[in-house]
Amino acid sequence: MKTVETNTDFEVRSLDTMGMNEMERREATFLNLKYAVVGVAFGIILVKSEVISWFRIQEMFRLQSFHMYGVIGSAIVTAMITVWLIRRFNIKTVYGEPVHIHPKPFNKGLVFGGLLFGCGWALTGACPGPLYAQIGSGATVTVVTLLSAVAGTWVYGKIRDRLPH
Amino acid sequence: MLSTITAPWPWYVSGPLIGLTVPLLLLLGNKTFGVSSSLRHICAACFPSDIPFFQYDWRKETWNLFFVAGILGGGFLAAHFLIDPNPVAVNPQLQEFLKANGVSDYSGMVPHDLFNWPALGTLKGLILMVGGGFLVGFGTRYAGGCTSGHSIMGISTLQWPSLVATMCFMAGGFIMANLVLPFILRL
Numbered sequence: 001m002k003t004v005e006t007n008t009d010f011e012v013r014s015l016d017t018m019g020m021n022e023m024e025r026r027e028a029t030f031l032n033l034k035y036a037v038v039g040v041a042f043g044i045i046l047v048k049s050e051v052i053s054w055f056r057i058q059e060m061f062r063l064q065s066f067h068m069y070g071v072i073g074s075a076i077v078t079a080m081i082t083v084w085l086i087r088r089f090n091i092k093t094v095y096g097e098p099v100h101i102h103p104k105p106f107n108k109g110l111v112f113g114g115l116l117f118g119c120g121w122a123l124t125g126a127c128p129g130p131l132y133a134q135i136g137s138g139a140t141v142t143v144v145t146l147l148s149a150v151a152g153t154w155v156y157g158k159i160r161d162r163l164p165h
Numbered sequence: 166m167l168s169t170i171t172a173p174w175p176w177y178v179s180g181p182l183i184g185l186t187v188p189l190l191l192l193l194g195n196k197t198f199g200v201s202s203s204l205r206h207i208c209a210a211c212f213p214s215d216i217p218f219f220q221y222d223w224r225k226e227t228w229n230l231f232f233v234a235g236i237l238g239g240g241f242l243a244a245h246f247l248i249d250p251n252p253v254a255v256n257p258q259l260q261e262f263l264k265a266n267g268v269s270d271y272s273g274m275v276p277h278d279l280f281n282w283p284a285l286g287t288l289k290g291l292i293l294m295v296g297g298g299f300l301v302g303f304g305t306r307y308a309g310g311c312t313s314g315h316s317i318m319g320i321s322t323l324q325w326p327s328l329v330a331t332m333c334f335m336a337g338g339f340i341m342a343n344l345v346l347p348f349i350l351r352l
Contacts, residue, residue, distance in 0.1 A: 013221040016306055018314025018327075019199015021225050027194060032231040034193055039235020040242065042186050047243035047274070048170075049179030054275045055255045058263075061335075061342035064256035070176030071183065072316060078184025079198075079321035086188060099191050104309060104319070106326040113307025114315075114330045118337020120300025122346060123293050125275060127312040128305060129200040131298075132233050136240025139275045141282050145298035152302025153204040157218035163307065 014102065016109065022100040023093070046133040054125025061122050107165045120149075171249050187318055196228055199314030201305035203233040244274075266350040279350075289352040308333070 014020055046052045051071055060068035085091070086099050093099060121127050124145050126134055131149065134142040156163075190196040207230075209223040252271035255263075263269070268278045284290030305311040308330050310319060316334065319327020 009222050009225075012217070013223075013225065015218065016309040017199065017202045017205065018197060018310035018318050019202040019229060020197050021195065021228055022197060023195040026225075027228075029227060032228045035190070035196065035228040036231040036235035036238070038186060038189055038193070039232040039237075040239040041235075042183070042232075043236035043239020043241075044243040044247065045174070045179050045182045045239075046236065047240055048174045048247060049176070049183070050173050050253060050274075051179070052240070052274050053253050054280070055253050055259065055271065057338075058342055058346075059256050059259055061338040062256075062259060064259050067176050071180040072312070074177055074180030075184035075317050076321050078181040079187035079317055080323075082185065082188035083191070083322055086191060091192065093192050093195050095194065097195055100195055101191075101197060101322050103322075103324050104326060106329065107309075109307045109309060110315075110326055110330040111333050113304045113309070114333025115304070115337040115340075116300050117304025117308055117311065118334040118339075119341040119345075120297045120302075120304055120337075121312075121334060122338040122341035123297030123349075124301060126301070127200070128204060128301065129233075129236055129311070129313055131301070132200075132236040133240035133243075134274055136237035136242075137244035137274055138241075139273060139280065141280050141285070141294065142275065144285060145294045145301070148295045148298030149302030149305075150204050150207050152299040152304070153201075153306045154208045154212060154216075154219075154302075155299075156303045156306040157205070157208060157216045158214075160218050 018104065022102065023095070024097055025095060042129070043133045043136060046130055047137055052126060052130035052133045052137070057121065057125040109163065109165045112164065120152075171247050173249055173253075184317065184321070186313075187321060190232075194228065196232075197314075198318040199229070199310055200233060200236070201302075201311035201314060202226065203229045204302050205306060206230055262347075266347075268350075287352075289349060292349050292352070304337075 050056050059065035131146050187198045190198050206223045206226050209219040213219040268276050270277045315327040315330040
């Protein structure tokens with residue numbers, strides 16, 4: 001019987017994951033530097049828009065400022081329009097591949113996990129992206145928060161089979 | 166000119182710039198935008214411990230680790246070369262609430278009064294940093310994504326489960342910030 005190794009890996013790799021590599025060909029490791037450049041730009045925007053500020057997150061959850069809603073809302077609209085353009089005109093990647101976005105089906109984890117993450121977001125004032133930017137901006141103690149987030153991810157992986165999905 | 170860059174960027178500038186990350190990553194190499202997945206790759210690379218959830222070729226997702234390393238570098242650059250000398254302008258009601266709880270230093274992105282190394286020895290500090298971090302890591306993976314993956318990538322590609330996830334993020338945050346956090350800050 002023929003085994004389909006690559007598919008199995010894709011299934012595990014894409015489990016409970018939004019951000020992923022859907023490229024067919026394999027890139028040389030150093031070419032990953034271009035994603036680091038995108039990350040640098042993203043990190044600068046996160047700091048300058050103050051979305052990595054614990055204070056801005058508290059304002060958002062206490063409905064005391066429009067800022068965060070404006071940032072997230074206009075980010076969604078911009079992404080929506082550009083993704084629509086990519087699909088409409090069948091724009092290819094720089095390697096000439098068609099753009100793939102695998103839809104992620106619903107499961108109950110979205111609700112339970114979402115509520116837990118929301119609580120963590122309000123406590124730390126940071127979702128995962130801002131955690132990295134906070135550390136870079138000099139809040140060294142955020143390293144502890146990040147390591148704790150890695151631990152949380154690990155524990156989830158450990159007990160995943162016993163959680164309702 | 167420079168002061169326009171060092172002053173905090175308004176939402177209608179920073180929001181669209183954040184949104185452009187999505188098509189940029191797609192066109193550079195078919196990468197779907199997401200940050201919390203990096204936490205999983207760190208587990209898969211460093212402590213897989215025979216857990217099936219971490220048994221995959223994490224090297225295929227090396228790009229994601231480069232991306233988050235870039236975010237860290239971008240945070241450093243912005244904080245050192247594009248720094249705004251003024252403290253963050255916070256809603257007066259929030260200021261009043263925080264003042265009553267001993268928070269008066271607005272110079273940092275995280276309040277120094279609450280997030281500092283010595284505070285790790287207190288129950289309040291442990292809950293905020295260690296407990297909060299754990300919930301971020303556990304919750305994002307259980308939900309299958311975070312603000313970037315679900316709220317921006319998912320919703321903008323019209324995936325309704327991501328909208329549900331985002332509403333749950335907000336619900337959890339509202340409950341914590343309004344109903345629970347006031348008690349934690351009084352500890």
